[in-house]
């Protein structure tokens with residue numbers, strides 16, 4: 001079997017966007033002079049790759065960052081490395097892409113582009129062998145996948161309560177909210193962030209896990225104080241309090257709190273996660289398979305995490321992460337972005353692919369008999385402009 005074509009397709013959303021009421025802290029929101037600190041983190045396009053073989057298999061992958069740049073990287077730097085190669089040699093092909101781009105790559109968009117191709121290559125392996133990818137990664141380690149509901153974007157406390165109550169009633173045993181008030185709002189903003197957590201805890205009771213997302217929006221001293229204020233609310237974790245490069249500040253923060261700290265959705269490759277392990281910076285790793293280096297790299301990071309007692313709870317749900325969760329004892333659960341109107345961009349995959357697992361009673365199931373990743377492209381693309 002040989003790879004004969006690589007196509008990178010940019011899906012640009014042209015449909016309606018709900019923009020109201022989605023404010024949360026970001027890395028930009030602690031700077032002065034900001035009118036819209038979320039602008040850099042909204043995205044309304046998605047990069048899909050198709051890798052085709054001489055015997056008619058088409059593997060599908062997608063990149064989790066910077067879709068327009070990823071398309072350029074694939075078209076100009078990576079696609080040519082795969083043509084004529086056997087997709088069953090996935091380990092070699094990952095290494096070929098990584099080593100060929102290391103001078104300008106190693107992290108960020110280049111790794112997201114490599115991830116998309118690696119996911120497509122594993123999809124081909126599953127299609128060619130007639131088994132789902134999770135069976136190639138090690139098989140079933142759980143009957144179903146526990147999942148936590150990830151949304152609660154609103155700052156309005158009544159809406160927050162209503163949404164939390166609804167998703168508890170839908171069977172989710174955990175849910176994650178966002179810090180709605182940036183560091184620049186000082187003590188008063190911190191108080192409001194804590195108030196949001198308090199309201200959700202009071203709404204769902206003690207038996208539901210609550211997680212808090214900080215999206216890299218704070219610094220060390222703010223984080224230290226916020227963790228102290230959050231202690232009464234029994235959080236499962238607090239996520240990405242600092243910038244991804246502030247590894248040693250994460251490690252220091254851990255000395256001041258019993259609340260588990262999570263991160264890693266903006267970290268890359270086994271090398272990046274080894275540094276986090278060495279620094280004892282985090283309790284939970286949240287890589288996304290479509291950023292971190294695909295299945296090839298995700299599998300290695302799972303082993304690394306397992307040895308060090310760190311949980312893997314990937315960013316973002318989606319099938320590529322669910323195969324990893326299903327096949328690893330390091331991974332107790334998955335994130336779940338529900339299908340909603342397009343609001344911040346991370347819901348868009350529901351509108352591009354058929355075959356994404358839908359939560360039932362807060363749990364997800366993968367089909368033992370569906371080969372590959374299990375996705376196909378939707379035929380109705382009326383709300384997209386597709387650039388090939």
Ligand SMILES: [Mg+2]
Nearest residue numbers: 213239240265
């Ligand atoms: Mg996150």
